[in-house]
Amino acid sequence: MSYIEIRNIFKIFGPTPDTGLSLARGGVNKDEILARTGNTVGLHDVSLSIEQGETFVVMGLSGSGKSTLIRHLNRLIDPTAGQVTFGGEDILAMDIPTLNAFRRKRLGMVFQRFGLLPHRNVIDNVAYGLEIQGVDRSTRQEAAAKWISRVGLAGYESKFPDQLSGGMQQRVGLARALATDPEVLLMDEAFSALDPLIRSDMQDELMKLQEELHKTIVFITHDLDEALKIGDRIAILKDGKLVQVGRPEEIILHPADAYVEAFTRDVNRGRVIRARSIMRPIEDGLPAHDPNYIVDENERLEDIIAKSLSTESPIGVKDTTNGIVGLIERHRIVEIITPTSP
Ligand SMILES: Nc1ncnc2c1ncn2[C@@H]1O[C@H](COP(=O)(O)OP(=O)(O)OP(=O)(O)O)[C@@H](O)[C@H]1O
Ligand SMILES: [Mg+2]
Incomplete structure (x- = not known):
């Protein structure tokens, strides 16, 4: 179990939260629930696990539910449904x-x-x-x-x-x-x-x-x-729903949907993406690799690009033990810096 566990939280603001809750559970969307009942869906079935010692970022557009989510962690607000625990302790029972x-x-x-x-x-x-x-x-x-x-x-x-x-x-x-x-x-x-x-x-x-x-x-x-x-990890909210959780590179390289993809389109990929997440892993090491064209597994894409400009050979990627664990070919770099829409 993770340090902070958020389990199936719904938060419905308004005159009849229970009605809003059953509609939300029945798959009716936020706008329609508001129009039909006057209730606002703050959070819709959000579950998250946050590890001890990590920097966990929650992001999303205005009104997506970020503040509502964090207010559940200090119990400034109580959920309409769901659980929140810290180190196994149910804070809703305090x-x-x-x-x-x-x-x-x-x-x-x-x-x-x-x-x-x-x-x-x-x-x-x-x-x-x-x-x-x-x-x-x-x-x-x-x-x-x-x-x-x-x-x-x-x-x-x-x-x-x-x-x-x-x-x-x-x-x-x-x-x-x-x-x-x-x-x-x-x-x-x-x-x-x-x-x-x-x-x-x-x-x-x-x-x-x-x-x-x-x-x-x-x-x-x-x-x-x-x-x-x-x-360390990022959760993306939209209309009170959790759209994606992942490491920064995962979010950029594998956006869960068009909403996340639109968010990430203008990001400086060179600064976020590291060698290890784009390399082609190799099993048995390499016989010989020009030491000028080897990068650390944590090297940023922008620095890898700089190195790759002066060679036709793939760039070697070394791990902490200095063994070559992967290769990055030129076409892979081009693919990463010029993403196509999903
Ligand atoms: N006390 C409240 N009463 C009624 N509706 C609320 C209340 N608090 C939040 N909401 C609604 O819940 C939804 C999520 O609001 P929230 O404040 O969590 O968004 P946010 O992501 O923090 O936005 P921002 O970036 O503008 O701070 C919005 O539709 C908002 O109108
Ligand atoms: Mg806010």
Whole structure:
């Protein structure tokens, strides 16, 4: 069993959720349910397994159900039907005190609009979660200072939120979420309000932290480039339904349907696709291969293209033990960079 299990969740908003639920189960679509009953289908039979330590991205267009899904993980909303478990524990069965303790100790949240307390300085904002947990002042100030420095804000401890740029405020938001050492970070469009360059910095920062921390991160975005960059796996929602779940390369190389294909069409494939997922595997190694034309299995397609331009021979792909495990021929590269519609 995975760390977070979401099982057959339906969420129907509106006056008669049970009626909406039976129609949804009967295969009636979202628009028709709304027209006939005034109920909105938020999520339709969504099941997902999220592993401990992975960065799991949920993406989809506006209204596809992303926020509704993440709100089921902290139980800000209860499903109309279905189950949610964390480490085997049914969070829908928790009473209020247990649920509050679960949220405080095991979850960290980072919001799109930062959600900082305006009258508290940076260190007191970051220490807030620990304060709620009843941790004494000197311990929490020490922990907060450590996290402030980890997110690159040492020296800003006594500034107030309105004295910081948006990117800096979101670093405070991230430090605050991490200060309680949660198992899971929930991030709903956390970087979407930031300027592109700052946003890219924050993505890098998060990935760098994650390399050391191995938190379970559920990250929501409507930006495919962001999803492909930071996600170990990506789930794509459409009209409340799960359309596809997979690694970034799987999503790009094997889109589940025309909707995903349309999403992925303009992606910079060279940056996302790695050697191992496009190579033709070979069993027995190679007798001899020009060392100039060998790439690591994690090499990006853009770098492989650069190498392949100066040779007619296939590019060899080596694994961590330096054995040649596959070949990439020129025609394969052409095929990958010029996709045809399914
Ligand atoms: N509290 C609510 N009451 C009624 N309908 C709701 C409520 N919350 C969400 N919905 C509906 O559920 C669907 C999914 O909404 P949700 O907010 O989860 O989308 P989203 O993918 O997060 O969109 P965005 O990218 O705009 O944030 C939408 O049709 C929305 O109108
Ligand atoms: Mg949303």
